[in-house]
Amino acid sequence: MQRRSLPSLCLGLTATTIAATIAAPAFAQEHWPAKPVTIVVPFPAGGMTDLLARRIARDMQAELKQPFVVDNRAGASGQIGTEMVARANPDGYTLLVSATHHVINPAIRPKLPYNASKDFTNIALLATTPNVLVVNNSVPASNLPEFLAYARKQSEGLSYGSSSIGGATHMSGELLRLMTKVPMTHIPYKGASPALADLLGGQIPALFHDVMTMAPYVKDGKVKAIGVTSARRSEALPNVPTIAEQGVPGYEATTWIGFYGPANLPRPLVEKLNREAVKSMNSAEAKTYLTQNGTSPGALNAEQFGSFVQAELDKWKRVATEAKVKVD
Numbered sequence: 001m002q003r004r005s006l007p008s009l010c011l012g013l014t015a016t017t018i019a020a021t022i023a024a025p026a027f028a029q030e031h032w033p034a035k036p037v038t039i040v041v042p043f044p045a046g047g048m049t050d051l052l053a054r055r056i057a058r059d060m061q062a063e064l065k066q067p068f069v070v071d072n073r074a075g076a077s078g079q080i081g082t083e084m085v086a087r088a089n090p091d092g093y094t095l096l097v098s099a100t101h102h103v104i105n106p107a108i109r110p111k112l113p114y115n116a117s118k119d120f121t122n123i124a125l126l127a128t129t130p131n132v133l134v135v136n137n138s139v140p141a142s143n144l145p146e147f148l149a150y151a152r153k154q155s156e157g158l159s160y161g162s163s164s165i166g167g168a169t170h171m172s173g174e175l176l177r178l179m180t181k182v183p184m185t186h187i188p189y190k191g192a193s194p195a196l197a198d199l200l201g202g203q204i205p206a207l208f209h210d211v212m213t214m215a216p217y218v219k220d221g222k223v224k225a226i227g228v229t230s231a232r233r234s235e236a237l238p239n240v241p242t243i244a245e246q247g248v249p250g251y252e253a254t255t256w257i258g259f260y261g262p263a264n265l266p267r268p269l270v271e272k273l274n275r276e277a278v279k280s281m282n283s284a285e286a287k288t289y290l291t292q293n294g295t296s297p298g299a300l301n302a303e304q305f306g307s308f309v310q311a312e313l314d315k316w317k318r319v320a321t322e323a324k325v326k327v328d
Contacts, residue, residue, distance in 0.1 A: 032091075032092050032269060032272075033064055033066040033092065033093065034066070035066065035093065036066060036067040036068070036069055036093075037060070037066060037067070037068045037069070037092065037093050037094075037095065038068075038069050038070075038071050038093065038094050038095070039053050039056070039057050039068060039069065039070050039071065039095045039096070039097055040071050040073050040081045040082075040084055040085050040094065040095065040096050040097070041053045041070055041071070041072050041073070041081060041096075041097050041098070042073055042074060042075075042078035042079070042080060042081025042082045042096070042098055042101075043072065043074050043078060043081075043098075043099070044072060044074045045072050048099070048127075048129070048210070048212065048255070048257065048295075049097060049098060049099045049257050050070065050072060052097065052126050052127055052257050052281075053070050053097035054070050055280060055281075055286060056068075056097070056126065056259070056276070056277050056280045056281070057069070057070050059276070059279070059280035059283070060276050060277075060280065063276060063279075064276070077101055077105060077109070077164070077166065077327075078098060078099070078101040078102065078105065079105065079109075079112060079113060079114075081096070081098075082096060082098060082102065082114060083113045083114050085120070085260065085261070085262055086113075086114035086115075086119040086120060086262060086263075087114075087262075088262045089262065090121070090261065090262040090263060090264040090265045090266070092261065092265060092266075092269045092273070094261075094262065095123070095259065095260065095261050095273070096120070096259070096260040096261065097126065097257060097258070097259055097260075098257070098258060098260065099168070099255065099256070099257055099258075100167070100168040100254075100255050100256055100312075101166070101167065101168075102116060102258060102260070102309075103116065103309060103312040103313045103316055104166055104167070104168065104171055104316045104320070105166065106313060106316075106317065107313075107316040107317040107319070107320035107321070107325075108165075108166045108320045108325050108326055108327050109166070109326075109327050110326070110328075111328075116313060117310070117313060118263060119262070119263050120260045120261065120262065120263055121260060121261040121262065121263055121264065121265035121270055122258070122260060122302060122305050122306040122309045123258075123259040123260055123261055123265075123270055123273045123274055123277065123302055123305065124258070124259040124273065124274045124277040124278055124298060124300065124302065124305055125256060125257075125258055125259075125298030125299075125300045125305045125308060126256075126257040126258065126259055126277060126281050126297070126298050127256065127257050127281060127290055127295050127296060127297055127298055128230075128254045128255070128256040128257075128295065128296050128298065129210055129211055129212055129234075129254065129255050129256070129293070129294055129295040129296070130210075130211050130228040130229045130230030130234050130242075130254050130255070130294070131168060131169050131172045131208050131209060131210050131211065131228070131229040131253065131254070131255060132208070132209060132210070132211050132214050132218070132225055132226075132227070132228045132229065132234070132237065132240065133147070133160075133172070133173075133176070133206065133207075133208055133225070133226040133227050133228075133229070133243065134199065134206070134207050134208075134209065134214055134217070134218065134223040134224060134225050134226065135147065135199075135205055135206045135207075135223065135224050135226055136199055136200070136202050136204075136205050136206075136223065136224075137221075137222070137223065137224060138202060138205075139205045139206065139224070141224070141226065142224055142226075143226060143227070143241070143246060144226055144227045144241075144243055144246035144247060144248070145246065145247060147206075147226045148180055148182050151182045151183060151184060152182060152183070154183065156183075156185065157182075157183030157184055157185045158182075158183065158184050158185070158205060158206060159184075159185045159186075159187050159204050159205060159206070160173050160184055160185070160186060160187065160204065160205070160206040160207060160208060161186075161187045161188075161189055161195040161198060161199060161204045161206070161207045161208075162186065162187075162188060162189065162195060162207070162208050162209075163189055163191055163192040163195055163209070164188060164189070164190070164191070165186075165188045165325075165327055166320075166325065166327055168210075168253065168254070168255040169207075169208040169209055169210070169255075170186055170188065170208070170325075171253060171316060171319060171320070171325070172208045172229045172253040173186055173208050174186070174319055174320075174323040174325060175251065175253050175319050175323075176243065176248070176251065177323065178319065178322055178323055179248050179250075179251055180248060187204055192209060192213060195207055195209070196209065196213070196217075199223065200217075200222060200223070206226075207223075208229070210255050210294075211228060211234045211236050211237060211293075211294035211295075212236070212293040212294050212295060215234075215236040215237055215293075215294055218237060218240070219237075225237060225240040226243075227240065227241055227242055227243040227246055228240055228241075228242050228243070229242070229243055229251070229252065229253045229254060230242060230252060230254050231244060231252045234294045235291055235294060236291075236292075236293065236294025237294065256298075258305070258309065259273070259274075259277050261273070270302045271301075271302060274301060274302045274305075277298075278297075278298065278299055278300075278301075281297035281298055281299075282297045282299060
């Protein structure tokens, strides 16, 4: 029998050890999930973000045969739940579903307890929905040129409401103000309901709100829709032109929901989560529900979504800086 030298034997053992070390994580990922998975939503239950999180949780639970539990950790404009995921182990058992706040907060809040660019793994775009600029019926404007002309005649600028400071609806207004140079003053509300109540009551002349919420009011003639904020018209309001096509080329500001994990989530796991999320959002049932609510399902792979997130971070940082929007 041929005898192997000690160095050769050690080399063989080292190679075997390395192979085993490499194989161990792959084996663990292969068998993920082996226990319940938590999906953190950094907002209260009942909103669009929560509804979509619960939809993918239900579908993934059925597909992967482990419980997927949605945990609403609301507070501080999404910071509390988001930080929880940023600090979690990158093992796929603590994930995040969040709204456009995820890319706007870094632009307007200089003291975030996490870094949105570095502390997360971008997994999937779940859905996008446009906002819509609507006005009280007493406002003498039915399209964007008329709205802008009316705004220019107001001695202190035209007031518009939104559901919060720094949300996608607020920043939709700031982007329009920057791109048209029309004097507009933001009136922030603590939630969508009081903002909508003041619009209907005539306390404010205009409001940026999501299409899902506003479509019934537009169709019933309770408010007038001036323009949608997406690059293309909304299926929920097909007769309402976009702001871009009414003389503001390049204007686009949508509300979108994203799926994330902690930084350094293993790539095979990211791709698996992306496939499951995209499949859930693009099922026949989900597509029908989303379309009826003026929302489009996401279909980006993980790499494409990562590029999208970075572009949105850059965009809203630029808008917030130019508009001088800052929250201490």
